[in-house]
Amino acid sequence: MSKISDQLNTIKDGNHKSDFSEDSQKILNEESSRNKPEIWWKNHSLIISVLAFLLSLATASFSALVGHRKDIHDQQTQLSAQTQLLSNLNIKYFEMIEKYRGSQMEGNIVSLITAQINTVYKNATEIALRLGTYATTAEFVTLALGAQNMGDITNAKLLYELALAAARTVNDESAALRGLGFMDLRWATSPEMRDRGASRFRQAGNLDAKYAALPDIPGVLPYLKAIAEFNWAGAISHQNCNEARVHFSNGRQFLAGAPSTPDIEQLRRASEQEAKAGIGGVLNCLPNP
Numbered sequence: 406m407s408k409i410s411d412q413l414n415t416i417k418d419g420n421h422k423s424d425f426s427e428d429s430q431k432i433l434n435e436e437s438s439r440n441k442p443e444i445w446w447k448n449h450s451l452i453i454s455v456l457a458f459l460l461s462l463a464t465a466s467f468s469a470l471v472g473h474r475k476d477i478h479d480q481q482t483q484l485s486a487q488t489q490l491l492s493n494l495n496i497k498y499f500e501m502i503e504k505y506r507g508s509q510m511e512g513n514i515v516s517l518i519t520a521q522i523n524t525v526y527k528n529a530t531e532i533a534l535r536l537g538t539y540a541t542t543a544e545f546v547t548l549a550l551g552a553q554n555m556g557d558i559t560n561a562k563l564l565y566e567l568a569l570a571a572a573r574t575v576n577d578e579s580a581a582l583r584g585l586g587f588m589d590l591r592w593a594t595s596p597e598m599r600d601r602g603a604s605r606f607r608q609a610g611n612l613d614a615k616y617a618a619l620p621d622i623p624g625v626l627p628y629l630k631a632i633a634e635f636n637w638a639g640a641i642s643h644q645n646c647n648e649a650r651v652h653f654s655n656g657r658q659f660l661a662g663a664p665s666t667p668d669i670e671q672l673r674r675a676s677e678q679e680a681k682a683g684i685g686g687v688l689n690c691l692p693n694p
Contacts, residue, residue, distance in 0.1 A: 477539050480532050487529035488544050491551060494522045526551045530560060533567070542568045542577035549584055562588050575616045579629050582609035583636045590640040602640065609633040627663035628672060631656040635676055642685030649684045653692045 498518045505511040530548050533540045545568035552561035565588060569581035582605045589602030610633035613619040619626045634656035642649035656676060663669045684690045 477536065480536050481539060484529060484532045484536060484540055484544055487525055487532065488547050491522065491525045491529060491547065494518060494525060495551075498522065522551070523555065526555065530564070533564065537567065538571040540567070540571060542571045542573070542581055545571060546580050546584060553588075558588070558592055575612055575619065575625075575629070578615075579609050579612060579633070582606070583633060587636060587640040590637075591643070603637075606633050606637040606640075609636075624664045624666035624669050627659045628666075628668050631659035631663070631676075632672060634659065635672075635679070639679070639685035642683070642687045642690045646684070646687065646690040649687075649690060650693050653680075653684050657692075 498515070501514045501518055502511070505514050526548065529544075530552070533544060533548055545564045549561045549564035549568065552558070552564060562585070565581055565584040568584065569578065572578040572581050586602045586605030586609065589598045589605060593599045593602060610630045612629055613626055619629070634652045638649040638652035638656065641652075653676075660669065660673055660676065679685075680692045682688070684692060
C-alpha cells in the first residue's frame, strides 16, 4: 500500500496525530484571541480619544458663539450711536435753517449738514441691514424715515419690513405698520398697492383685536387709533384730499374723548398744527370745519 493510503488509514483509525503540537495550537489560539475585534466600551484609549474630540468640538462651538454674540453686541452699540447722531443732526438741520434763513451762509450750512446726515444714514443703514432683527424697531423706523426724506424708497420699504419683523411691543407694531401703509399709499403704482396700504393702516388702528389688554391702559387705545387715522390721511392727501379729510376727522374724534396723557396731548398739538399747514403738508387740503 502506498504511503498516502497508509496516512488515510491512520486518520480513519484515529491513530494519526496532527502535524501541530499542543504548544503550537495554544500559540495559534492566543493569536486568534488577540486578533478578535475588541468591544468598544472596553477600549479605553478609543473612549478617551472620542471624548477629547467632543470636548474640543464643544469648546470651538462655544468660542464661535461667544464671538458671534460679541460681534452682534458691538454692532448694536455702533448702530445705537449712529441713530442717535442721526436724530441730533436732523434737529440741528432745522435749527440751522431757522438761524441762517435768508443769510448768505444759509445754502452752505444746509449743504454741510445734509452731507453729514447722508453719511451717517448710509453707515447706520449698512449696520442695521447686517444686524437684521437684532436691531430694534425704533432704530429701523428712524432709518426708514431718513430713507424717505432722501428719496431712497427701496431701502425705506425694506427697513419698515425689518421694523415689523423686529417688533416686540404694540407701539413697535403700530409704528412699523403705519410706515409700511404710508409707503404703499404714497408711492402706489397699482390698485393692489393701495389696497395693501389701506390694510396696513386698518391693522394699525385695530391692534386691540390682537392685544386684549389695550383698553385697560388709559389713553393708549385712542392714541393708536388716532395716529393711524392721521398718518393715513397724510399718506393720501396728495391724491385724494376728500378721503384724507375723512380720516383726519376720524383721528380728531378718537382724540375727543381721550384722557389727557402726555402722548395724547402731543398728538393733539401735532394734529392742530397739521390742520393749519394742510393735511400731509398739502396747503390746499385743509380739514373740514
